[in-house]
Amino acid sequence: MIWLILVTLLDKSSSSIWFKDYFLIPPATCGLIPPGHLHPFGYHKQPLEQMDVIPNAISADEFDKIYIQPEGHRPGIFRGLQKQSKATLYWDDKYLKENFGEYKVLTEIKHELRQEFGKRLNTLSKFLEEYNTTNQYVVTVLPDEMRREVLMPSFLQCGTYSHNLLELNLWMGSGDTASQVHYDADHNVHCLIAGKKSFFMIHPDQYKKLYMERLEHTGSNYCPDINQNKVDMLEDSSVADVDYQWDVLHPGDCIFIPAQYSHQVRSYGRSISVTILWDPTVQFDTDSMGDCEPNNTSSIADHNVVWNYKLEDIFLDVGYATPHVMRKEMVGVWEQWKEKISDLEGYDSTGWTYCQFVSLMFDMKRWSLPECKYTRNWVALIAYGLDTNKDLHISPTELSDSSDLLMKAVSHFVDAPNLNDEMYDFCKKEFFYIPPEVVSPEEMEEIKTVGSAEKWMKQKGYEASKNFSEMFSDFLEYIHDAIHGENEGDD
Ligand SMILES: *[C@@H]1O[C@H](CO)[C@@H](O)[C@H](O)[C@H]1NC(C)=O
Ligand SMILES: *[C@@H]1O[C@H](CO)[C@@H](O)[C@H](O)[C@H]1NC(C)=O
Numbered sequence: 001m002i003w004l005i006l007v008t009l010l011d012k013s014s015s016s017i018w019f020k021d022y023f024l025i026p027p028a029t030c031g032l033i034p035p036g037h038l039h040p041f042g043y044h045k046q047p048l049e050q051m052d053v054i055p056n057a058i059s060a061d062e063f064d065k066i067y068i069q070p071e072g073h074r075p076g077i078f079r080g081l082q083k084q085s086k087a088t089l090y091w092d093d094k095y096l097k098e099n100f101g102e103y104k105v106l107t108e109i110k111h112e113l114r115q116e117f118g119k120r121l122n123t124l125s126k127f128l129e130e131y132n133t134t135n136q137y138v139v140t141v142l143p144d145e146m147r148r149e150v151l152m153p154s155f156l157q158c159g160t161y162s163h164n165l166l167e168l169n170l171w172m173g174s175g176d177t178a179s180q181v182h183y184d185a186d187h188n189v190h191c192l193i194a195g196k197k198s199f200f201m202i203h204p205d206q207y208k209k210l211y212m213e214r215l216e217h218t219g220s221n222y223c224p225d226i227n228q229n230k231v232d233m234l235e236d237s238s239v240a241d242v243d244y245q246w247d248v249l250h251p252g253d254c255i256f257i258p259a260q261y262s263h264q265v266r267s268y269g270r271s272i273s274v275t276i277l278w279d280p281t282v283q284f285d286t287d288s289m290g291d292c293e294p295n296n297t298s299s300i301a302d303h304n305v306v307w308n309y310k311l312e313d314i315f316l317d318v319g320y321a322t323p324h325v326m327r328k329e330m331v332g333v334w335e336q337w338k339e340k341i342s343d344l345e346g347y348d349s350t351g352w353t354y355c356q357f358v359s360l361m362f363d364m365k366r367w368s369l370p371e372c373k374y375t376r377n378w379v380a381l382i383a384y385g386l387d388t389n390k391d392l393h394i395s396p397t398e399l400s401d402s403s404d405l406l407m408k409a410v411s412h413f414v415d416a417p418n419l420n421d422e423m424y425d426f427c428k429k430e431f432f433y434i435p436p437e438v439v440s441p442e443e444m445e446e447i448k449t450v451g452s453a454e455k456w457m458k459q460k461g462y463e464a465s466k467n468f469s470e471m472f473s474d475f476l477e478y479i480h481d482a483i484h485g486e487n488e489g490d491d
């Protein structure tokens with residue numbers, strides 16, 4: 001469930017192109033140049049009717065009925081929902097630096113051309129010193145302390161969705177950016193804390209005209225072929241027919257973006273957003289409301305979210321797999337494995353051996369990570385944790401029955417972004433965050449005494465690092481393509 005957010009710089013000259021083009025085109029050809037040609041996406045047509053303005057105090061079951069169920073399934077705006085939040089009232093650069101400057105944040109670079117992309121780990125303080133001049137922007141798991149200053153929409157305080165909150169993310173930049181037209185895997189409430197952003201919202205029935213597909217498998221996708229800053233309406237003539245809704249968010253406003261609903265976002269000048277993501281695969285249960293009473297002062301810190309800042313989740317990219325998606329993916333890999341490999345030497349119907357599991361995990365990694373022995377140790381420990389009956393195999397049943405914590409550990413490995421030096425140092429220091437279900441605190445002490453997980457496992461008679469990868473490299477390549485399709489490497 002990698003988010004496919006591709007942020008580019010806005011072409012600053014674009015607002016004047018319209019004027020210039022108009023006078024450069026000889027009258028006779030006027031009718032042949034489609035509206036919006038070589039302009040940013042959205043110039044081709046007037047937007048459809050305004051999006052709904054959703055009452056800020058809407059209840060969870062009402063919200064589900066109107067905006068999530070298939071017959072509704074549409075975006076909407078919450079005006080001023082965060083207006084009284086401390087975030088909206090106080091988050092200027094000075095306040096952020098004084099109160100949260102020490103926190104580490106992940107940053108990316110906005111590009112003219114989006115061929116390369118790189119993530120960095122920075123303190124918020126350092127970022128604030130540099131962001132006006134370096135094209136960096138922050139996309140990161142929202143530090144826990146900052147959560148106290150952001151309000152939780154009332155419909156996410158009660159009922160099924162409130163128990164399936166996935167991520168809280170922070171976005172900040174100096175602006176003048178345009179994302180690609182894309183959709184994400186999760187439901188999202190995007191709250192603007194500072195600045196100004198406009199949202200172009202595109203219903204799935206328009207996707208064909210944008211050469212986009214609605215993917216079952218990965219849950220997110222983007223529109224690969226269109227230059228959204230300068231649409232070539234002659235080449236991509238179907239774009240001229242794309243219907244969309246449009247609105248502008250001001251500080252305190254939020255927008256609901258349904259899972260798999262395409263959108264393009266533009267920012268103008270310094271902006272800060274907080275996004276609240278929840279699981280689109282759970283069905284809302286009307287009995288889940290109980291006697292829960294939402295209130296206007298509940299902060300997002302008052303609610304449980306799958307991914308937090310503290311458990312080193314900072315080292316994850318935003319938009320990673322949730323535990324149950326990860327579990328499904330792993331069981332799926334097992335099924336494919338079984339089919340492909342059953343007549344080969346090394347196949348064992350009781351499950352993966354630890355070393356097979358380690359190789360597979362490296363193959364599933366969506367970002368390149370230095371393959372230091374610490375990461376091997378770490379994955380071997382996950383294998384140990386998954387192997388509940390300690391028969392040295394990870395069986396499909398053990399995968400299906402695995403805990404959320406273990407699947408988080410798997411996601412930690414598979415979805416950790418490429419951080420180069422910092423990441424390397426970190427993975428040297430600890431084997432990432434090891435949940436107690438992987439090894440007990442007592443075992444962790446033993447491992448520390450022995451010096452490495454690998455040695456410890458050898459002492460216990462577990463072979464975690466036999467040479468395996470060559471024999472199955474073809475197969476692994478197959479799995480790799482099956483899981484990632486052709487978009488691997490894009491973010
Ligand atoms: C960066 O720009 C913002 C306004 O967009 C300003 O408030 C802030 O002081 C600037 N920071 C630096 C370090 O110049
Ligand atoms: C929140 O406050 C507004 C008035 O400011 C009120 O209309 C609304 O009912 C309140 N909502 C809740 C959930 O208390």
Ligand SMILES: *[C@@H]1O[C@H](CO)[C@@H](O)[C@H](O)[C@H]1NC(C)=O
Nearest residue numbers: 157294295296297298299302
């Ligand atoms: C509002 O809800 C939060 C938890 O969601 C709770 O801690 C707080 O006491 C509530 N405030 C009021 C006034 O009910």
Ligand SMILES: *[C@@H]1O[C@H](CO)[C@@H](O)[C@H](O)[C@H]1NC(C)=O
Nearest residue numbers: 465466467468469470471472
């Ligand atoms: C694994 O096998 C390959 C090819 O035979 C070999 O080059 C490599 O050194 C082996 N690795 C280990 C750890 O034995």
